[in-house]
Every structure is written in structure tokens, then in C-alpha cells.
Amino acid sequence: MKQVLIVGAGPVGLTLGTLLCQYGVECVVMEKRKSRLSASKAFSLHARTTEMLRLLNADIGINTKAVKVEEMRLYSQRNLLSNMRFGKSSNTECRTIHSYPQSLLESELETAFCSNGGLIEKDATVFQIDHQPQGYLVHYKCQDDVKSRFFDYVVGCDGANSIVRQLANIDCSESAYSENFLVADCKVESMSHNVDYQKHGHTFLSSKGYVMLFPIDRDYTRVVIDTDKQYSGESESTNLTYLNRELEARGLSVHIGDVKWISVADVRSSLASKYSVEVVE
Template sequence: MAIAPEQSVIVVGAGPTGLALACELAAAGVSCTVLERRLAPSTQSRAMGLYSRTMEVLDLRGHADALVALGRPVGRMVPARGARVDFAELDTRFPCLNVIPQSRTEEVLQQRALDLGVTIERDAEVYGLTQDGSGVTLQVRTADGEWEESADFVVGCDGAHSAVRELAGIAFRGRTYDIAPILADVRLRKPPPDDVLVVSGGGGVMVSVPYGDGLYRIAVARRDRPWTREPVTLEELGEVLTRALGFDPGPYEPEWLARFKIHQRIADQYRTGRVLLAGDAAHLHSPLGGQGLNLGIQDAVNLGWKLAAEVQGWAPAGLLDSYETERRPQAERILAATDRATRLATASSPLVTSLRRAAMARALSHRRIRKAAGEAISGLRTGYARRGASGARLSVRAGQRVPDLTVPRAGGAPVRLYSLMRDGRFLLLDLGEDGRCAAVTEAWGSRVSPVRVGAPLPELPGVGALLVRPDGYAAWVDGTGDADGRERRMRSALHEWCGEEGPAPQPAVSEAGRAGAAAPGAAAAAEQAPSPVEQA
């Protein structure tokens, strides 16, 4: 079934990364279709933890509350005996690891995508790809036949064995570990504490995460257990858990038992022409720490607004390329950290294990270090290069995460900052008394949502104006002095981030997109969007 000729973006892969990207594009008004090889959504839990920053970027578009309702908050990680990381100490609306099966995350994002008018085609295998300066054509087949799909851009969110990546000729370099961990969702008669628990020693490592109601996600790896195709048995699982924990936890009623390989790979490039990659199609790493799903969703939220700007014709030069410039270093950092942690955790030397435990326990006994570790694990320390930064030393810097502040609007009720960003636009907070910066944004039409702040914000001392990117990071910040200069700098920042003045070109929208505009999800976003100059 071919899609409409005005189709703007095809996303290949209906996992969490692909669905999150489709939601971003649809919220920005870009027509989008998702192609998925699987006939039906996965019922396996697979990845199962959403950290604080991932929950925040999902909250920007109103996805988070449904995920909170379906998940279970876990407030602490024990990375070694005698060491702990308390997520409850974090300054965020989501101070925990939200434990939720990947299948439920996909359900939430798929329903939101459908509400926004996204078309999802299942049983659709991509087997060919060509592109030129005007678009991309995919060859697709199902049990009913073969056809071609065309779009302005294609994004491969189709996982480790990405067909899009291979067809685009992008190398995926790295290595495969010589260990083969066991993964299980299982009940335990004698469970460990209800924390994220990491136990290592004797050449092995075990991670347990509580789902609640007696069910645990267990991952266990040993250096002396190489890859085999033999199925995992409950007896084998019980034996390796007993070696790791020092007691028999009594596993029973397994919902899932599997062996898997650990890869460490990264694509040579995230973009070639009109083809882009995100999620596991772009990077793979050790699952120790549970970062893969989070990295992919944050890829999607970073890419979505930039790709929408490119499709709609208002993107300033280099904006779309900044997707790789910003996200690749994050992946490289995670690859390095998880590789180092995996090698240390599976070290066969008792001395190495003992020294590692002692050093970690000593470091994490300090609250400041413990909080910094929690922020790093939870993604709250993620930031980007200071593009368009002011020279002033301010409480928020360009490229830095902007927390979900309570904003006292001039003449209106206070509101959460993230609730002002449901529609995926830039947000300007004008803290000046005359509203001059808010007035400047009118020349950029619907690309910027200005809000006049009616009272000082304690979290932003010395800030006169703040331009927030659609993904919740500061694009530009300016101080309280020199109002004339601030207005001039404001115009420069808007040109740099939002393109030229004047109304943005409107993309063609398919019938599905028009239907989605009236759907509950889109209606809620429109309802919460502020007026051109928010003063109510």
C-alpha cells in the first residue's frame, strides 16, 4: 500500500525510538508513516527502565503521565555491596527509575502516534533504498506483494540489524563480547532488595530490577560461560544466581528466558543525504546500566524538531547536521562507560573486584558525589555545545537542560514550563518588565511561543530572557541588563535557531494528518499552546 505523494518522512521501525520520533514529527505538523517488519507489537519486556531525563523529554509532549501510571518507581541503585545511588535526591519531577516493560512503552507511544495522525504499516519489510537530491524511495514487501514508498527523508530506527543502515551503505564498526549473558523475567521465592541491584565477583555480574508483584528482571553474565545456542533452563538460571548472590533465590514461573550477545558498535555516520539513523540502528553497547532505550528515545526527541524544520523549509544552515554533532558524543560516552563497567564487573581477579567495590563505596558515601552519579546515570547532566551562548555567567547556560520550572505568567495562573511545550515549538521566557523580547518573536510566527513572566524566577537569577529549544535545552540565555542590546541579541539568536523572519512554509498534510489534527492527543496539545504573546 503506497503512501500519499506528499509524504514527508518515513520512519522504519516501530520500537520506542521510531514511535517517539513519529510523535515528534506529527506534533510539529509533519506527515509521517512508520514501516515495521513485525506483524504485531512485541509482547516481550526487553528494555524496561526509563530514567529521569527520558521521562522529562517525554513529558515535554505529554507522554509521561501514562507511562508513570503503567510503571513502577524504583528509587535506588546498588552498584556494589556497600554503595548506593539515591534517585530520590535528584531535582526532577521524576526522581526514580520508572520500571516498565518495553511493550507497554510501545503501547503508549503507538496510541499517541495514531492520535496524531501517524500511519503505521506492519508486516512491511524494507529491502531496497535509493535517494537523490529531492527524496528517498524504498522498496517494500509484505505477504500481499511489493511496492515502493517515497518521502523527503527516511529515518532508520530499525534496530541492531538495521536494513536502512545497510542499504544506505553506512558501516557499523565495533566488536562483540566473548560472553553470552542470560536474560530472564522471573519470580523469586527469596528475592534480593527492591532496588536496582548489581552484584559482581568471581568473573561474573548479576543485575536484578524489580517489576513489582514478585516479578524480577534478571541479567547475569559470566566469563566462563561463552555463547551457545542451547536454550536457557530454570535450573541453569538458579545455579548462576546462587553463585552470584551466595544463596539460592528460588527462581520460578519464568515469563521469559533467553541468551543474548553483547555488542559495542557505532555507525560511521548518523546521516547520509536524506537518510538518517537513530537508536540501536546508530549505536549498540553493553546493557549494564540500562541506557540503550533511554539513549534512543533522546535521539528521537533531539532529531524530531530539527527534521521537521528541514522538511518545513525554515531550518537554518547546519541545524539538521547538529543532530549527529550533539547525539554522537552522548553515544560515545555511553559506549565507553558501559564497556569499562562491563569489563570491571566481570573481572576474574578477586583483587580487582575488591578494590572496585571499596573505591565505589567510599566515593558514594559522599552525598555530593552520590547526587552527581545519580544525575549522570539518569541523564540529567546531558548537555550540548554552547551554540549561541551569551558571554555572561548565568544560572542557565546555552546547551544546558532547562528544568521543569513553575512559571508565573504575567496576568495569568502559574504553569509548569514543560506543559507550555506540548506542541513542539521553541519557547521564549521573557522576564523583562516591558515584554520587548516577547514582541520580537512575532516576526517568526508560529515557530516560537513567547511567554511573559510575571514575577522573578528564583531558579533563574540574573536571567532576562531564555529561549528554550523544543527538546528542553537552552538555545540562548541573556542577562537582565542592557535591554536594547538584549533585543538585538534576541534577534540574532532567533535567526541562528529559527531561520529567517516571516511565516514558516506550511508542509502538505495527508488526509491521515488532517484527521489526526482533530484527534484527542493533538487537541490537547493545541488547547495548552499559548497565544502568540502569552499574557493571559
């Protein structure tokens, strides 16, 4: 039986691993983190992603745990400009974005992967891949021990700084946009602007900057603003004060409380020069 190694236990790696297991392929996922991050990180599942996840025939809770968001409302100077629907109302599968925190999705996918016979090794960092006549000998460090294991195929699902891509000498073009964004998952305790921030997405444009409100789950809202900040390493109270001040400056009298997660993010565009190689040096 063919054996496949997937490096990276994010949504892509776990989805691929589950599908391979369902097709009868023996599959191992290696993840360098010791434990899963609790931060929500990505959160929007578009129609095609939802369709692919349902092919897994696994109970990952999209219908019961995700918040269905059917439209984004766009404002200028607090005046409503348009309602942008995410799909045709006649197509129930494609008319919503499912707001589903990545941390929750990864947990559900890990359960699906393991229940289909997959194996996850955490705290496992690949550092060398040797090509052999029939496959690849993978060298990795796992819980302070150096180990080696043979696989027929190795798949890199390990993100922007992919070690698999580096070891395979695959170039990656990358460009960064100039804007930074402050992203916060928090409770909106009060808001003077009369909007349903737990049902629809809202984007506010003004001369002072950009604000987006989007449901992240049934209690929390994701707030995104453009910012000159380069990091969010200050105390929670300092970040909260900054966020409330910036929202007020942009014409939104919003009181934010209980910040679950806050981070500064930049936006990048990356594209690998190729997606497969037969030999890893």
C-alpha cells in the same frame, strides 16, 4: 506537505513519529514484524529519556505503570558495600530510574503515534531506496505484495542491522565485549538474603560471578547473571534449573518461578560513521 518514512516501530521510531505528527509533518512508520513482541527486552528509562517522552504530551503511563527505582545496592560476598542513588533527592524528576518494559512502552507509544495521525504499516520490509530529484522512492514488500511509495525523507530507526543504513552505505563500527549474560524476567518466590528486590536494584559480586536483581514491574524481577551459555533455546524447565543452580553457586538461596522471558544477551558497542546522507544509491 512533507512526507517522512520512519523504518522501525521501536521506542525511537515511534517517539520521533509522534513528535513529527505533532509538528504537522505527515509520517509513516514501517515495521517488518507482523505483531509486537511480548518480551520486555529493554526496561530502564533514565531521567533524560523520561523528560523527552513527557514532551509528547501523551498519556503513556510512566507515572502510573512504571516502577520507580531510586538506588542500586552493591554487595560483595553478600555484604553491603554501598547504596548508589540514581539522582539528587532534591530533584524529583531526575532521582529515579523508571522500570518500564519495552513491550508496554511500545504499545503505549503506538497508541500515541496513531492518535496524532500517524500511520503504521506492519509486515513491511524495505529492500530498495531510489534517490529522485525531490526525495526518495521506497520499494518494500508488505504482506506478500511488492509496493513503492515516494517520501521526502527516510529515517532509519531499525536497530543494529539497519537496512536503511545498509542501503545508504553508512559504515558502522562495532565491538563486542567478551561476556555473555543470561537475562530472565521472573517471579522471585523466596530468597534467604533479606533484600527488597521489588523496590531497589541489587548487584551481588562474588568469585563465582555477577548477579543483578532489578524490579521489572510490580510482580516480576529481572535477574541477570554472567554466563558461558551461548543461547537459551532449551526448555523453560531446563533454563529455570540452570538459573536456580547458578544463583545458589553465587551464594544466593533464591527460588525462581514463573519465568516470563529468558534470553542470552551479549553487549556490543556500535557507532555509525555518519547520521545523514543526501543521496541513497
